[in-house]
Amino acid sequence: MVFSSLHFLYIFLPMVMLAHRFAPRRLRNGVLLVASIWFYAWGEPVYVGLMLFSVAWNYLTGLQLGAAARHSRRRAVLAGAVVVNLAVLGFFKYYGFLVQTLNGALGLRLPDYQLPLPIGISFYTFQALSYVIDVYRGTTKPQGSLVDFATYITMFPQLVAGPIVKYTDIEAQLRKRGATLAQVGQGLERVILGLSKKVLLANNLGLLADAMRASPKLSVLSAWLGAAAYALQIYFDFSGYSDMAIGMGRMLGFTFAENFDYPYRARSVTEFWRRWHISLSSWFRDYVYIPLGGNRVGAGRHMLNLLVVWLLTGLWHGASWNFVLWGLYYALLLILEKYLTGGALSKLPAGAARALTLLLVTVGWVIFSNTDFAAMGRYLGCLVGIGSQGFADRAFMYALRSNALLLAFAALCCGPGLRQWQLKLTGRLPLLAVVLFAALLVACTAYLVHGSYNPFLYFRF
Amino acid sequence: MTERRANARPVARNTAQSATRPATRRAAPQGRGGVHHAAPERRYAILKWALLAALAVYTVLVVGANSARDVDFSVIRSAIAAAPGVSELKTLDENGFQERMDATPAGCEDWLMVGSDDIMDVSELMIAKADEATLDGLEAAVQKRLEAQLAVFRSYGVNQKDLLEGATLLRRGNYLFYAVGEHADQWEDAFLACIR
Amino acid sequence: MxxxxxxxxxxxxxxxxxxxxxxxxxxxxxxxxxxxxxxxxxxxxxxxxxxxxxxxxxxxxxxxxxxxxxxxxRDHWIALKSTLDRLAGRTESNGVFLGRDGYLIQDFKAPSEADYRRTMDALVDFLDRHDDLAQYVLVAPTAVTVLSDALPALADAGDEVGYIHRLAEDLSETPATFIDLRPAFAEAKASTQLYYRTDHHWTSDGARLAYLELARAASLPGDTDGFERRLLSNRFQGTLSAVSGFRMNQSEDLWAYIPGDGTPQTVVTWVSENRRSASLYREESLDTRDKYAVFLGGNFPQIRIETTVNNGRALLILKDSYANCLIPFLTTGYQKLVVVDPRYFTGDLEVLMEAEGVNEVLILYNAETLAEDTALRGDIE
Structure with a gap:
C-alpha cells in the first residue's frame, strides 16, 4: 500500500485510527500490529513471512541477550544475530547484484534468481539491528512482549520508508500513549503537509525531471534544469513521506524524531548530512562509525572510517554500483572538508557556501539517479557542455516557462520561512488556516484521483 | 521551527536511562520458575534454530517461485491449449509472429503464439523460451507492439484499450510471457503452474 | 496564541x-x-x-x-486537477498542447532514424514496383504545423515540417506525385477553420481544400459544387480533451459535405463486415462520443466504393482516418475506390490490387500517423 493513494488515505488510515482510538488500551498494540501486517501484506503478500521472521528472530535474540550472563556468550549471540540479519538483507536485496558482479568480473555462471525486492527490508532490518545492539550494550532492557516488539518493528507509518526509529525512542510509548484531539490534529497537520509535498510538488517535479532526462538532445541548461528538478523531487518525495510518517505516528501517540532539517540550506556537505535522512546517518554513526573509532583516532584511520561508513551508506540505498560511487563521492567530499577546505568554507558568506553545497549535492543526485554508468556519464557531460546540444534551447525555455511557478514554490519550500509563516497563521487566524489545510487536502485528492505519475523513489529499500 | 524542536525528544545514548521500567515487563522467561538462567537461554537458542530452519525452507520456496523449472515446452503448450479462451484463437506461425511483433522468433529455443483474426479482438498470447539476450530483444518488441496497438485503439476502442493497458508481461528464468485479453489471468496462472 | x-x-x-x-x-x-x-x-x-x-x-x-x-x-476531481495544472502554468499534457483560441494541438513525434528508413524503403519499393499505376502521395500537415501560432509561447513542438520536407525529397525519385498542402493551408487558415479544436483530425473544410489540391494533380473535377455543406452536430468532443485532460467541457461543430443531387450515386461495401450501403455516412455515430466516425463509419480493413462515374478509373487508397472525410469528394472522379486501412488489413495487397483492377494509387496520411506507422510498411513490403 502506498501512502499517497486514495485507498490508504480514505479507507485504511481512518479505519485503523478509529480502531486504535476506540480499542481498549491493552489491545492497542495488537490493533496496530494487525493493521501493520495487513498494510505490508497488501503490497507484499509473500514477503510478509520474511518480515515476521525478522520480528521473531530479533525478539528471541533480545530475550536471549537478557538471559545470558557471560560476556563471551552475549557477544556470540549478538554476532550470530547480526550475521543472520545482514545475511537476510544481503540475500534478498543484494544477491542479484553480487552474482552479476561476480559473473561479470570472474566469468562465472552463477544462477541469478531475479528476486523482487521485499519492500522496507532495509528499514526494518536496521531497526531490528538497532534494538539488538542496544540490548547488548545494556542501553535498554529486552522487550518481553512479542506483540509489543512486533508492533515496534512492523509499525506501518515508518515501515516502508522510514524514518528509522530507534527502539529506545519509543519504548515508553509502546507501553503507554495517548493522543488528544489536538494531538491528532497536529499529526494531521503534518500528514497533510507531507502529502502535499509528495503529490503536489514531488510528483510534478518528477514529470519535469523525467522529461529532461528522456530528451535525446540536451542543452546544458536543460541538463541543469533536469538535475535541479530531480534534486527537488527526491527531497520533497522523501521528506514528504517522512512527514506523513511522523504525523501518523503522532496521531497514534508516538513521537518520532525528525528526519529532515531543511537540508538544502546546508552550508557544507558535512552539514548537509546532519540535515538529510537524519535517522540513517545517525544509525550509521551510532552503530558503525563510533564503534570503528569515529573521529577519535588518527587522521588516517579516521579517513578509513569515513570511507567505510559512506560506502555502506551508498550501498544501503541500492544494489547497484552507482550507489557505491555515490557513497564514495560523499566520503571524499567529507574527508576534503574535514582536512582541507573546511576552514576556507566556513569563511565564505552563507549564500556562497549554500550555493556551492547545492551544486555538489545536485551532482551527487545525478550519480544517484543513474544506475547505468554510460547514461550517467553522458548526463554529467551535458552539465558541463560535453556532448550537449547548445547552451539553452527551446526545450529548456518551454520547460522553464511551464514549470516556473512550480520551481519557484519548490525553492521557497526548501527553507523554513513558509512553514514558520504557516505555524504563525494557525496561531493567529486558526479558522483560515483550517480552510487552507482543507484546500491542500482537496487539491491532493484531486491529483490522486487523476492518478497522475505516482512512483515513490525510496521504495527500492 | 520551534514547534518541531519541542517535539524532538533528547535521546540518551549508551546510558541505561530505561531503568524506570515498571515491573510488569518481563525480561525473564515466560511461564517458568525462572531460577536457572541457562535453561531459558537455551530455550531461546532452540527456538532460534527452528526459526532458521523455517527461514531456509521459506527462502527455498520463494526462490523457487521466482525462478523457472526447465520443463519441456510441450508441457506449456498443452497447458495453454487447455486454458479457457485459447481455442477461439488462431495458432500463429513464424510469419504471423513476425507480422505482429515486428521481430523474428528464430533465436528462441521454442515459442508459441496465438492471436485472433478479428481485427477488433486484441487478445493474444506469446510464450518464448530463449537465452537472456534474445528475451531482451523480444521484450522490447512486445513493448513496441503494445504501444502500436494502443496507438490504434486509443481513440477507437475503449474495451481494447483497457485490455491492452492491462497486458501482462513477465520474465521468469529464461521464459518470456506476454498476454492480452479477457483470460490473460488464467493463461498466466496456467503458465506459472507449469514452471514452478 | x-x-x-x-x-x-x-x-x-x-x-x-x-x-x-x-x-x-x-x-x-x-x-x-x-x-x-x-x-x-x-x-x-x-x-x-x-x-x-x-x-x-x-x-x-x-x-x-x-x-x-x-x-x-470522480469527474469533478479530475476537472479540478486540470484547472490546478493550468493555474500552475502547465500548457501541455500527454503530448497535447493547450493552444490559444480554444485549440488543443497534438505534438508531433519524429520517428527514429531506423523507423523512418524502414517506412521510406518500403514506400519507395512499392511505388517503383507499381510504376504502371498513377501514383499520388498526400501527407497532410497537422495543426502543430499549420496553426503553430496558436501554440503556447515557447512551445517546443516536434519538427513536422522537416519530416514532410524529407518525405517529399526522398520520394522525388519515385514516379509518385507528392502533394504539398502547406502553401494552400497557410493561405486559407485565416478564413477557414482547417482543424478541429478538440480533435486531432482536420475539418471537412480542411479536407475539401486538400481535395482541391489533389484534384489538380490527378485531373479530377476541380470543384465541389455538387456537395452541400451541412452541420451534423454542435456537440462534437474530440479525443484530444480526453487524452490531455484540458477543456473537457468544450464542444464544437462538426460540418460535413453531403453529396447532393448532382453527384454520382455510390454503393459502399464494407468488405469484412459484409455490409452494404448507399451512403458514405453512418448517422448512428452522431449519438456517440466518437462523432468523427460518422465518416465512413470509422476505420475498416477494406471498403469498396463503386460509383456511377463511368471512366474506368479505379483508385487504391492506403490511408489513415484523415482520409475518411475526404473520400466523399473522390466519388465524383472515380468509378471505383478501394479503401484500405493498413492497421486493420490482413490480406495480400498485391492480390487485392489485381482482383479489383486498380490503376491508380493514393497514399493519404497525416504526418503524425505516418511517422508512427508500422502497419503500412508491413503491408506494402
Whole structure:
C-alpha cells in the first residue's frame, strides 16, 4: 500500500485510527500490529513471512541477550544475530547484484534468481539491528512482549520508508500513549503537509525531471534544469513521506524524531548530512562509525572510517554500483572538508557556501539517479557542455516557462520561512488556516484521483 | 521551527536511562520458575534454530517461485491449449509472429503464439523460451507492439484499450510471457503452474 | 496564541474526519459506474477475490484502482486537477498542447532514424514496383504545423515540417506525385477553420481544400459544387480533451459535405463486415462520443466504393482516418475506390490490387500517423 493513494488515505488510515482510538488500551498494540501486517501484506503478500521472521528472530535474540550472563556468550549471540540479519538483507536485496558482479568480473555462471525486492527490508532490518545492539550494550532492557516488539518493528507509518526509529525512542510509548484531539490534529497537520509535498510538488517535479532526462538532445541548461528538478523531487518525495510518517505516528501517540532539517540550506556537505535522512546517518554513526573509532583516532584511520561508513551508506540505498560511487563521492567530499577546505568554507558568506553545497549535492543526485554508468556519464557531460546540444534551447525555455511557478514554490519550500509563516497563521487566524489545510487536502485528492505519475523513489529499500 | 524542536525528544545514548521500567515487563522467561538462567537461554537458542530452519525452507520456496523449472515446452503448450479462451484463437506461425511483433522468433529455443483474426479482438498470447539476450530483444518488441496497438485503439476502442493497458508481461528464468485479453489471468496462472 | 493554535488543531482534526466520513459514506452507497465517458475508458469494477489473485498482488492493485476509479465525484476531481495544472502554468499534457483560441494541438513525434528508413524503403519499393499505376502521395500537415501560432509561447513542438520536407525529397525519385498542402493551408487558415479544436483530425473544410489540391494533380473535377455543406452536430468532443485532460467541457461543430443531387450515386461495401450501403455516412455515430466516425463509419480493413462515374478509373487508397472525410469528394472522379486501412488489413495487397483492377494509387496520411506507422510498411513490403 502506498501512502499517497486514495485507498490508504480514505479507507485504511481512518479505519485503523478509529480502531486504535476506540480499542481498549491493552489491545492497542495488537490493533496496530494487525493493521501493520495487513498494510505490508497488501503490497507484499509473500514477503510478509520474511518480515515476521525478522520480528521473531530479533525478539528471541533480545530475550536471549537478557538471559545470558557471560560476556563471551552475549557477544556470540549478538554476532550470530547480526550475521543472520545482514545475511537476510544481503540475500534478498543484494544477491542479484553480487552474482552479476561476480559473473561479470570472474566469468562465472552463477544462477541469478531475479528476486523482487521485499519492500522496507532495509528499514526494518536496521531497526531490528538497532534494538539488538542496544540490548547488548545494556542501553535498554529486552522487550518481553512479542506483540509489543512486533508492533515496534512492523509499525506501518515508518515501515516502508522510514524514518528509522530507534527502539529506545519509543519504548515508553509502546507501553503507554495517548493522543488528544489536538494531538491528532497536529499529526494531521503534518500528514497533510507531507502529502502535499509528495503529490503536489514531488510528483510534478518528477514529470519535469523525467522529461529532461528522456530528451535525446540536451542543452546544458536543460541538463541543469533536469538535475535541479530531480534534486527537488527526491527531497520533497522523501521528506514528504517522512512527514506523513511522523504525523501518523503522532496521531497514534508516538513521537518520532525528525528526519529532515531543511537540508538544502546546508552550508557544507558535512552539514548537509546532519540535515538529510537524519535517522540513517545517525544509525550509521551510532552503530558503525563510533564503534570503528569515529573521529577519535588518527587522521588516517579516521579517513578509513569515513570511507567505510559512506560506502555502506551508498550501498544501503541500492544494489547497484552507482550507489557505491555515490557513497564514495560523499566520503571524499567529507574527508576534503574535514582536512582541507573546511576552514576556507566556513569563511565564505552563507549564500556562497549554500550555493556551492547545492551544486555538489545536485551532482551527487545525478550519480544517484543513474544506475547505468554510460547514461550517467553522458548526463554529467551535458552539465558541463560535453556532448550537449547548445547552451539553452527551446526545450529548456518551454520547460522553464511551464514549470516556473512550480520551481519557484519548490525553492521557497526548501527553507523554513513558509512553514514558520504557516505555524504563525494557525496561531493567529486558526479558522483560515483550517480552510487552507482543507484546500491542500482537496487539491491532493484531486491529483490522486487523476492518478497522475505516482512512483515513490525510496521504495527500492 | 520551534514547534518541531519541542517535539524532538533528547535521546540518551549508551546510558541505561530505561531503568524506570515498571515491573510488569518481563525480561525473564515466560511461564517458568525462572531460577536457572541457562535453561531459558537455551530455550531461546532452540527456538532460534527452528526459526532458521523455517527461514531456509521459506527462502527455498520463494526462490523457487521466482525462478523457472526447465520443463519441456510441450508441457506449456498443452497447458495453454487447455486454458479457457485459447481455442477461439488462431495458432500463429513464424510469419504471423513476425507480422505482429515486428521481430523474428528464430533465436528462441521454442515459442508459441496465438492471436485472433478479428481485427477488433486484441487478445493474444506469446510464450518464448530463449537465452537472456534474445528475451531482451523480444521484450522490447512486445513493448513496441503494445504501444502500436494502443496507438490504434486509443481513440477507437475503449474495451481494447483497457485490455491492452492491462497486458501482462513477465520474465521468469529464461521464459518470456506476454498476454492480452479477457483470460490473460488464467493463461498466466496456467503458465506459472507449469514452471514452478 | 496557544488557545488559537489548539483551536486550529482540533478544528483540523474535525475537518479531516468530516471530509473522510463524507467521502466514505458516498463511496459506500454509490453504485459502480461501468465507463467514464469523460475519460473515454472503462472503469475498474470491484475485483473478484481469489487466492491466486491475492498472492500475486493482482487483487490488491486492482482494488486500489477500483477505489480510484469509483471515487465519488470522480469527474469533478479530475476537472479540478486540470484547472490546478493550468493555474500552475502547465500548457501541455500527454503530448497535447493547450493552444490559444480554444485549440488543443497534438505534438508531433519524429520517428527514429531506423523507423523512418524502414517506412521510406518500403514506400519507395512499392511505388517503383507499381510504376504502371498513377501514383499520388498526400501527407497532410497537422495543426502543430499549420496553426503553430496558436501554440503556447515557447512551445517546443516536434519538427513536422522537416519530416514532410524529407518525405517529399526522398520520394522525388519515385514516379509518385507528392502533394504539398502547406502553401494552400497557410493561405486559407485565416478564413477557414482547417482543424478541429478538440480533435486531432482536420475539418471537412480542411479536407475539401486538400481535395482541391489533389484534384489538380490527378485531373479530377476541380470543384465541389455538387456537395452541400451541412452541420451534423454542435456537440462534437474530440479525443484530444480526453487524452490531455484540458477543456473537457468544450464542444464544437462538426460540418460535413453531403453529396447532393448532382453527384454520382455510390454503393459502399464494407468488405469484412459484409455490409452494404448507399451512403458514405453512418448517422448512428452522431449519438456517440466518437462523432468523427460518422465518416465512413470509422476505420475498416477494406471498403469498396463503386460509383456511377463511368471512366474506368479505379483508385487504391492506403490511408489513415484523415482520409475518411475526404473520400466523399473522390466519388465524383472515380468509378471505383478501394479503401484500405493498413492497421486493420490482413490480406495480400498485391492480390487485392489485381482482383479489383486498380490503376491508380493514393497514399493519404497525416504526418503524425505516418511517422508512427508500422502497419503500412508491413503491408506494402
Amino acid at each position: 496557544k488557545k488559537k493554535r489548539l483551536l486550529f488543531l482540533r478544528a483540523t482534526a474535525i475537518m479531516v474526519l468530516a471530509l473522510v466520513a463524507l467521502l466514505d459514506v458516498a463511496f459506500l452507497i454509490h453504485r459502480d459506474r461501468a465507463t467514464s465517458p469523460l475519460e473515454n475508458r472503462n472503469l475498474q469494477q470491484r475485483p473478484a477475490m481469489t487466492l491466486q489473485g491475492l498472492l500475486s498482488g493482482r487483487f490488491e492493485s486492482r482494488f486500489d484502482s477500483y477505489v480510484s476509479d469509483q471515487f465519488p465525484l
